[in-house]
Amino acid sequence: MxxxxxxxxxxxxxxxxxxxxxxxxxxxxxxxxxxxxxxxxxxxxxxxxxxxxxxxxxxxxxxxxxxxxxxxxxxxxxxxxxxxxxxxxxxxxxxxxxxxxxxxxxxxxxxxxxxxxxxxxxxxxxxxxxxxxxxxxxxxxxxxxxxxxxxxxxxxxxxxxxxxxxxxxxxxxxxxxxxxxxxxxxxxxxxxxxxxxxxxxxxxxxxxxxxxxxxxxxxxxxxxxxxxxxxxxxxxxxxxxxxxxxxxxxxxxxxxxxxxxxxxxxxxxxxAPQFLGGPPGPEETRAARLAWGMDPARPVLLILGGSQGALALNRFARAMVPTFVSENVQVLHQLGPGRRAEGAADGPGYFPVEYIEDMPLALATATVVLCRGGASTLAEVAARARPAWVVPYPHHRDRHQEANARALGPGVRIVEESRLNAGASASLLRLCQPDGAGDREAMAEVLGRSVAxxxxxxxxxxxxxxx
Known part of the structure; x- marks a missing residue:
């Protein structure tokens, strides 16, 4: 051979x-x-x-x-x-x-x-x-x-x-x-x-x-x-x-x-076979939000820290959730097993959960996704054509999460963990709101043709x- x-x-x-x-x-x-x-x-x-x-x-x-x-x-x-x-x-x-x-x-x-x-x-x-x-x-x-x-x-x-x-x-x-x-x-x-x-x-x-x-x-x-x-x-x-x-x-x-x-x-x-249908339409998005007990008319930020959770994303969420909710953006937050205390306090518009079993349904709710750069997570984000901010885990020697995100091109924005600050929060909030609709459409178009x-x-x- x-x-x-x-x-x-x-x-x-x-x-x-x-x-x-x-x-x-x-x-x-x-x-x-x-x-x-x-x-x-x-x-x-x-x-x-x-x-x-x-x-x-x-x-x-x-x-x-x-x-x-x-x-x-x-x-x-x-x-x-x-x-x-x-x-x-x-x-x-x-x-x-x-x-x-x-x-x-x-x-x-x-x-x-x-x-x-x-x-x-x-x-x-x-x-x-x-x-x-x-x-x-x-x-x-x-x-x-x-x-x-x-x-x-x-x-x-x-x-x-x-x-x-x-x-x-x-x-x-x-x-x-x-x-x-x-x-x-x-x-x-x-x-x-x-x-x-x-x-x-x-x-x-x-x-x-x-x-x-x-x-x-x-x-x-x-x-x-x-x-x-x-x-x-x-x-x-x-x-x-x-x-x-x-x-x-x-x-x-x-x-x-x-x-x-x-x-x-x-x-x-x-x-998963549930992704074969491609990006969800407006009716599926509405139904998914209702299934989570959300207001179907309000935008949703979905935060995914991976199966183990991510302390940096949880801390960022803890700081910015009150602002997002006050600006009419709902937040669905997967914190990781045993990490509920790392998230924000309970309140209207905030939906914390340690682990999401039905990821296709969760992604259907999302207007924008904030996540780590795990390959499976990004493949699912792309399959649902959900614009995403990706925060690669910084301590892998080969930086493969960053490479995963780059494979999706302009469909995602790569943000270094050290830059998760108030300025990043303001930019992410804008992307979730009506002012960010044009950017979201451009990102979704790229994502829609990124994966088989x-x-x-x-x-x-x-x-x-x-x-």
Whole structure:
């Protein structure tokens, strides 16, 4: 195979005899076959090469050919070409093999590494190909259970098992790279065991700390693996694990490396099926505001600090909400779990909530959005064509939230956290009011053509086509 312009030999990943991995991972008690099933399983014996699910056209999802630049960093000078037929084998649909797949997802720690996978699951059900079981390999943070409750709601009787890989640190917060590496071997064992015990057919890695042990475990178990890079800059997990994946799906072209192998595909950010209808019209906006108990005639500022909340946005809201409400602007504020005290005091026109379950409905209420730069949040903002002020989290080394916002061009305004002051409050207030209508219309027009609304549906088809 060709990797970053260098020819390398593909090898199977068998643990050396007597190694640490061989002590628990090299010996497979189920003697799994090349598709991650026990030998002798009729579904394996009936696996034959065949055409995979149709890839998107050049106008939608695109395969990428390498540029002549000879560099590996993400860039804009990628060359798009039509997808080629995939050599990935697919199971022959005989009567005995026609059963729902067992799908695993590896992502956790923050909502950004969970929500895209939940959207893919929803599209599997929508297209009539529901999984028989779902295994979710998480990092062990509480946000995972909270976000997955929504998935359990629409999965109904389909079981969803959340497996903690124990990557979180006792002190809280995101684990450092040394802490992740220290915990990776035990996490690798847990992931391997969970994949085998649940007879997983395919794994989708969603980025973050839990993707590393999960993808490596799937490689040892010979389970087909795909990756999703949701950010506009590729994360460490995607850069490290791309050679192990059959397909690497990208939400934005800027995350694709130059000279990318053909298994890198740009599909767009996966969105929930509720976003397929595009931006809400006046009647939907009115109904959404009434559902929240708002005055449907008054503008709404929606503040989103992400699944964990954002202290800087909460403090800004605490200071400016009284002014906004007095100027006839209602404020719907997602503060984050356990962070209600960081917001403004209760009062008419202010709607504080720790976590918003129905984001399509919340976005339908909005005149303007103030948010962090998480990729899933911005994709949903764009799908609803809601003008936004984006305040990127300033402490990420790669500044990927800023890159996410820049992917939406003039549809959003990027505001540094240090500039959230009285002057910013006055400018934001103007954008929400009738005087800002022209600016809002221009921003909404850009956002309306920024994302493919059906990316989640196509990603679900691609994922199932890798088995």
């Amino acid at each position: 060709i990797n970053n312009g260098v020819e390398v030999e593909e090898r199977s990943y068998e643990a050396p005899a007597g190694s640490v991995l061989d002590s628990g991972l090299g010996r497979d008690p189920l003697a799994r076959s090349a598709v991650g099933r026990p030998r002798g399983d009729p579904r394996v014996e009936r696996s034959v090469p065949g055409a995979r699910a149709n890839l998107p056209s050049a106008a939608s999802g695109l395969d990428l050919a390498g540029s002549p630049s000879g560099q590996d960093e993400p860039g804009d000078d990628v060359v798009f070409r039509e997808p080629e037929p995939s050599p990935v084998p697919r199971r022959e649909l005989t009567e005995s093999s026609r059963r729902p797949l067992v799908c695993a997802f590896a992502g956790g720690g923050t909502g950004g590494h969970i929500v895209p996978g939940v959207h893919v699951l929803a599209h599997m059900l929508r297209r009539g190909t529901p999984p028989g079981r779902v295994v979710w390999l998480g990092a062990g943070r509480g946000v995972e259970e909270r976000v997955l409750e929504g998935a359990r709601g629409f999965l109904g009787e389909i079981p969803l098992a959340l497996v903690s890989l124990g990557l979180e640190v006792a002190a809280g917060g995101a684990p450092t790279r040394p802490q992740i590496l220290l915990r990776s071997l035990p996490a690798l064992r847990r992931a391997y065991r969970a994949l085998l015990e649940n007879h997983v057919d395919v794994l989708l890695g969603l980025g973050g700390a839990s993707a590393l042990p999960a993808v490596l475990a799937a490689k040892w178990a010979r389970i087909p693996t795909c990756l999703l890079e949701i950010n506009a800059k590729p994360g460490t997990a995607t850069r490290w694990l791309a050679p192990f994946a059959r397909r690497v799906f990208h939400a934005w072209p800027s995350s694709v490396p130059r000279r990318a192998p053909a298994h890198h595909v740009v599909l767009g950010p996966p969105l 609304l059906d990316a989640g549906e196509r990603l679900a088809a691609e994922l199932l086509g890798c088995v």
